[in-house]
Structure formats: C-alpha cells, structure tokens
Amino acid sequence: MTVDAQVKNSYFTVKQAEATMIQLGLKADDNAAKHAFQSAEQLLSLVKNDLQDQLIFLAKEETEYE
Amino acid sequence: MTDLLNILLRSIALVFTLFFFTKWLGKKHLTKLNIFDYIHSITVGGLAAILILQIQVNFFYGLLALFTWFFIPFLFRLISLKNKAARDFIEGKSTVMIQNGKIMEDNLKKEDYSTDDLLQCLRQEKIFSVADVEFALLEPSGDLSVLPKSNKQAITAEDLNITVPNLQAPQTIIMDGRIMLEPLANAGLNIAWLTTELAKLNITKENVFLAQVDSNKQLIVDLYDDQLPQPEMMELPMLLANLEKTAADLQLFSLATDNTNSKEMYELNYERMQEIINLTKPYLK
Numbered sequence: 001m002t003v004d005a006q007v008k009n010s011y012f013t014v015k016q017a018e019a020t021m022i023q024l025g026l027k028a029d030d031n032a033a034k035h036a037f038q039s040a041e042q043l044l045s046l047v048k049n050d051l052q053d054q055l056i057f058l059a060k061e062e063t064e065y066e
Numbered sequence: 067m068t069d070l071l072n073i074l075l076r077s078i079a080l081v082f083t084l085f086f087f088t089k090w091l092g093k094k095h096l097t098k099l100n101i102f103d104y105i106h107s108i109t110v111g112g113l114a115a116i117l118i119l120q121i122q123v124n125f126f127y128g129l130l131a132l133f134t135w136f137f138i139p140f141l142f143r144l145i146s147l148k149n150k151a152a153r154d155f156i157e158g159k160s161t162v163m164i165q166n167g168k169i170m171e172d173n174l175k176k177e178d179y180s181t182d183d184l185l186q187c188l189r190q191e192k193i194f195s196v197a198d199v200e201f202a203l204l205e206p207s208g209d210l211s212v213l214p215k216s217n218k219q220a221i222t223a224e225d226l227n228i229t230v231p232n233l234q235a236p237q238t239i240i241m242d243g244r245i246m247l248e249p250l251a252n253a254g255l256n257i258a259w260l261t262t263e264l265a266k267l268n269i270t271k272e273n274v275f276l277a278q279v280d281s282n283k284q285l286i287v288d289l290y291d292d293q294l295p296q297p298e299m300m301e302l303p304m305l306l307a308n309l310e311k312t313a314a315d316l317q318l319f320s321l322a323t324d325n326t327n328s329k330e331m332y333e334l335n336y337e338r339m340q341e342i343i344n345l346t347k348p349y350l351k
Contacts, residue, residue: 003319010315013308020305021346027283029254030232033349040342047335047342054331 004058011051018044072121080114083129087136091143102156106139158206164199167215177204188212229348233281240277243290253279260285282349306343306350313339 018041025037110132117128146153161173163184174184185196187210193199201213223230237249239260250256263285264271276288282302313336320332 003322006315007319010312010319013312017305017309017312020301024282024349028349029234029281032229033231033282036229036345036349040346043338043342043345047338050331050335054328057328 004055004062007051007054007058011048011055014044014048014051018048069121073118076118076121076125079125080118083132084110084114087132091136091140101158102139102142106135110135160206160211161204162201163204163210164196164202164212166201167197167199169196173204179204184210193218231281231349236278236280236286238276238278240271240274240287243272243275245271253283255279255283302350306347309339309343309346313343 021037021041021044025034025041028034028037113128113132113135116123117125117132142156146156161177162170163173163177163179164170169181169184174181184202188194188196188199188202191210191212193212193214198214198218199212200215203211205211237253239246239250239253239255245257245260247257250260260271260277264274264287267285267287269287269289273289273291274287275290278286280286284302316332316336316339320329320336323329323332
C-alpha cells in the first residue's frame with residue numbers, strides 16, 4: 001500500500017471516529033463523559049484537517065513526480 | 067373436623083394480617099433489628115402461634131393484641147424520626163470499641179462483648195490485626211463499623227489519579243422477552259432504537275430473554291437459546307482499537323518520512339491521538 005493510501009485510510013478512520021464521538025457526546029448522561037467525548041471530537045477534528053491537508057500535499061507531490 | 071377448619075381459617079386470616087402489618091411497619095424493620103424489634107418479633111410469633119393453635123382463645127382478642135404489638139413499634143418509629151433524644155433511647159446509641167488503634171475495654175464490658183467477639187467482627191471485615199484499625203463503632207443494630215488505618219485502606223482510583231466513569235444502574239429494558247417501556251423511556255431511548263440495536267446484533271426481540279442498557283447506552287442481552295453464542299456490543303472497544311491503530315500509524319508515518327514539515331505534523335497528531343485515547347479510554351472499555 002502506498003503512503004497516500006495509508007494516510008487516506010487513517011483520514012477515514014479519524015473521520016469515522018469523530019462522527020462516533022459526536023454521537024457519544026450527545027448520548028452520554030454523565031457530564032465528565034460528555035466533556036471527554038466533546039474534547040476528543042475537537043482534537044479529532046484538528047487531526048482530520050491536518051490529514052486532509054497532507055492528502056492534498058501528497059497528491060500534488062505524486063502529480064509532480066509523474 | 068370443626069377444629070381443623072377453625073385452625074385452617076385462623077391460619078389463613080393470620081397470614082394476611084401479619085403480611086399487611088409487616089408491610090405497614092416498613093422495610094427498615096426487616097433489615098436492622100434493635101433490641102425492641104427483636105423482642106417484638108418473638109412476641110408477635112408467639113401470639114400468632116397461640117392464636118392459631120389454641121382455638122379456645124377468642125380470635126379477635128388475639129388480633130387486638132397483635133395490633134397493639136404492631137401499633138406501639140409504629141408509634142416508637144414515628145417518635146424516633148422526630149426526636150433525636152427519643153431515637154437514642156429507643157434505638158440505642160453507637161459505642162466506640164476501638165479508637166486510634168486502642169481497644170476501649172470499658173465499652174467492651176458495657177456492651178457485654180468479649181475480645182473474641184470483637185476479633186471475630188473484625189475478621190468479618192477482613193481485618194486480622196487490631197493494630198490496623200483506626201476506629202471501630204458498635205452500631206445499635208449490633209453491626210461493627212470499622213475504619214481501617216489510612217495505610218491499610220484499599221487503594222481507590224482517585225489515589226492512583228485514574229479517571230473512572232460514574233457508574234449508573236443499568237436499566238432492564240427486556241424482561242422475560244417483554245419490552246419494558248418505562249425503563250426504556252427512563253434511559254432516554256425508544257423502541258426504534260432498541261429495534262436498530264437488536265438488528266445490529268442480528269437478533270430479534272423474540273429471542274431475547276433479558277436485555278439491559280448501561281450508562282453508555284450499550285446493550286447487553288441474554289438469549290433464550292443458551293446454545294447460541296452471546297452477542298456482544300463491540301462498538302466502543304472497536305473505536306478504542308481504531309484510535310490506537312491510527313496513533314500507531316501516525317507515529318510510523320513520522321518515522322518513515324524525510325520531509326520535516328510532514329514529520330512535525332505527524333508527530334503533533336500522534337500526540338493529539340494519545341491525548342484523545344487518554345481522555346476517552348475509561349469510557350470506551
């Protein structure tokens with residue numbers, strides 16, 4: 001698997017985890033759990049954005065290489 | 067024959083009378099017996115036996131005696147609830163048996179407790195040395211409440227600085243194959259949610275003997291057919307595993323790349339993933 005495909009894989013895992021965290025945050029009755037899921041969701045959003053930028057960068061590099 | 071019928075009728079009448087009188091006194095009476103409650107139980111048992119077997123005794127006189135023996139404890143209970151001094155007199159006060167690791171011999175004698183009795187009570191609390199006890203109180207119910215020395219107390223999650231989720235009682239939402247609507251609503255869920263979750267587990271509600279939902283809205287089911295494997299909700303552990311895998315992948319990417327910017331980005335996000343795992347791990351197990 002190429003680096004691009006591996007990063008893409010991680011990007012989709014993070015995206016899916018972010019959606020699950022939103023769901024868990026909404027469902028949680030315990031305030032501490034709700035806060036933990038919401039903080040995790042915000043951090044995952046940052047990771048997702050960075051990976052998205054990296055995917056664009058990798059795609060550009062690959063085009064230049066070709 | 068008449069005598070037999072008389073005994074039968076008296077027994078049936080007394081079963082119901084005692085059942086309702088006991089209900090009237092409340093649950094506390096059943097669990098925490100003080101000295102008066104103990105005497106009360108013996109007397110009521112005696113009265114009931116006399117009323118059933120001695121048919122020459124007027125049944126209604128017996129009922130009056132029983133009523134009196136239930137009414138007076140009820141009255142005592144009411145007075146105890148309103149007045150601390152009366153409560154201390156009726157229910158008794160706690161007695162200090164061990165203070166700062168020292169046995170209070172005078173109190174032991176006062177309560178008619180031998181050293182063996184005290185040691186036995188301590189052993190029941192899993193304490194085998196008096197030196198491990200900071201404080202021990204003999205409660206009016208006869209139970210010994212023990213506070214072990216701080217270095218002998220069990221380690222808590224707080225001591226270890228570990229975050230643990232607040233546990234809430236699980237709601238039983240299917241019992242004997244029937245959906246319990248009230249607990250389902252109490253958990254903030256509905257039949258549509260239940261149907262979806264059961265479909266995820268590939269089972270129908272007709273196959274479920276018991277289903278409970280925990281504070282994380284995770285469904286735990288027990289099936290009628292014990293031969294079938296027990297379905298498990300893997301959603302949360304799977305999420306944790308995915309988070310850990312992604313963190314590991316990011317670390318790997320950072321090691322594999324020569325590009326400084328990319329390396330820094332992967333390292334930063336690896337740390338973020340670690341933070342996410344630490345934050346959510348207690349709730350995803």
